[in-house]
Amino acid sequence: MKAVLDILDLSTDELEELIAKAEDIIAHPAKYAHAADGKKLATLFFEPSTRTRMSFEAAMYELGGHVITTAGVDSSSASKGESVADTAKTVSNYVDIIAQRHPKEGSALVAAMHATVPVINAGDGGHCHPTQTLADLLTIKREKGRFDHLNVGLCGDLKFGRTVHSLINALARYPGNRFFLISPPELKVPSYVKKAALKDRAIPYLQTEDMLEFMPELDILYMTRIQRERFADPGEYERLKDSYILTPAKLETAKKDLAILHPLPRVNEISVAVDDDPRACYFKQVLYGKYMRMALILKLLKEQETDKGVARKVDFSGPEYVRDSLRCKNGRCISNVEQELPQVFRRGADGVCRCVYCEAKADPEP
Numbered sequence: 177m178k179a180v181l182d183i184l185d186l187s188t189d190e191l192e193e194l195i196a197k198a199e200d201i202i203a204h205p206a207k208y209a210h211a212a213d214g215k216k217l218a219t220l221f222f223e224p225s226t227r228t229r230m231s232f233e234a235a236m237y238e239l240g241g242h243v244i245t246t247a248g249v250d251s252s253s254a255s256k257g258e259s260v261a262d263t264a265k266t267v268s269n270y271v272d273i274i275a276q277r278h279p280k281e282g283s284a285l286v287a288a289m290h291a292t293v294p295v296i297n298a299g300d301g302g303h304c305h306p307t308q309t310l311a312d313l314l315t316i317k318r319e320k321g322r323f324d325h326l327n328v329g330l331c332g333d334l335k336f337g338r339t340v341h342s343l344i345n346a347l348a349r350y351p352g353n354r355f356f357l358i359s360p361p362e363l364k365v366p367s368y369v370k371k372a373a374l375k376d377r378a379i380p381y382l383q384t385e386d387m388l389e390f391m392p393e394l395d396i397l398y399m400t401r402i403q404r405e406r407f408a409d410p411g412e413y414e415r416l417k418d419s420y421i422l423t424p425a426k427l428e429t430a431k432k433d434l435a436i437l438h439p440l441p442r443v444n445e446i447s448v449a450v451d452d453d454p455r456a457c458y459f460k461q462v463l464y465g466k467y468m469r470m471a472l473i474l475k476l477l478k479e480q481e482t483d484k485g486v487a488r489k490v491d492f493s494g495p496e497y498v499r500d501s502l503r504c505k506n507g508r509c510i511s512n513v514e515q516e517l518p519q520v521f522r523r524g525a526d527g528v529c530r531c532v533y534c535e536a537k538a539d540p541e542p
């Protein structure tokens with residue numbers, strides 16, 4: 177493995193290996209204080225972040241490694257028009273591993289195609305955020321003790337909330353889970369995520385606008401912020417921004433051992449009065465994110481020792497790929513910003529062609 181772009185790049189065995197490693201780091205931090213001595217991490221953040229960037233950096237320092245960073249488009253040559261591909265090739269000369277956040281969907285794949293060191297997707301637009309899911313999974317493991325037979329409520333912006341997509345994909349691989357998708361109609365989970373993760377595998381899910389309807393059934397309530405920065409129409413954001421506000425009163429019917437998660441940052445969707453509720457896990461989730469990133473950095477550095485300098489092989493030559501006859505219609509896709517990227521679609525078993533970068537459906541289809 178040379179890149180983690182999507183939570184599905186990690187098998188369930190690998191997820192459990194990372195969780196076991198993170199729990200060992202929590203129990204024996206001194207054992208890992210020099211585990212990455214002499215290694216360097218680049219944090220390339222072309223979109224704002226507090227938790228992800230700082231926890232990657234804290235993780236690398238706690239492993240004895242070093243960090244170089246570019247935080248914000250303005251502090252790098254991206255502001256002069258340098259491509260994601262050229263940036264990844266360049267930075268590979270300086271470091272052993274890259275964590276990248278970028279507002280365009282599919283940008284992490286482009287970085288991984290051109291880097292010669294491992295690339296971790298630290299968030300690509302509204303697409304994926306696998307290391308947040310690692311934080312979510314460790315929180316669930318420590319709070320609930322399992323990943324199966326859980327009633328999982330996801331509430332808020334389920335369209336643009338990339339952490340929601342990654343968490344559904346991760347938990348859908350375990351038996352007995354049921355999903356309660358709570359959102360306004362405009363912010364439902366995209367159909368490609370529902371289809372691949374839930375419908376095609378006959379995993380039960382319900383969609384509702386009412387956050388109270390299934391509250392008594394939930395084992396996990398994953399709240400999310402309405403993502404202002406992803407709305408093309410500011411008026412639409414204003415209309416939807418207060419759709420859900422979790423308060424102590426709304427938790428009256430909830431289970432005593434409900435785990436309330438939130439990837440943060442929070443705006444107003446969880447009242448601060450909920451923070452003192454023992455079921456509120458979102459600040460523990462922040463800390464667990466650092467330990468999971470430590471475990472992931474160690475895993476990728478170890479694997480890098482065996483294939484140093486080899487770029488991630490991405491082969492679009494198979495018969496399932498459709499090249500250059502279609503254009504991605506998703507304005508948030510990296511292939512619509514960096515015009516020299518090849519337009520490539522993958523035809524799935526259902527015959528539908530999806531962009532390899534952002535997974536948007538081809539329209540019209542060939």
Ligand code: CP
Binds near residue numbers: 439
């Ligand atoms: N959860 C999360 O990704 O937070 P940041 O945007 O602060 O990194």
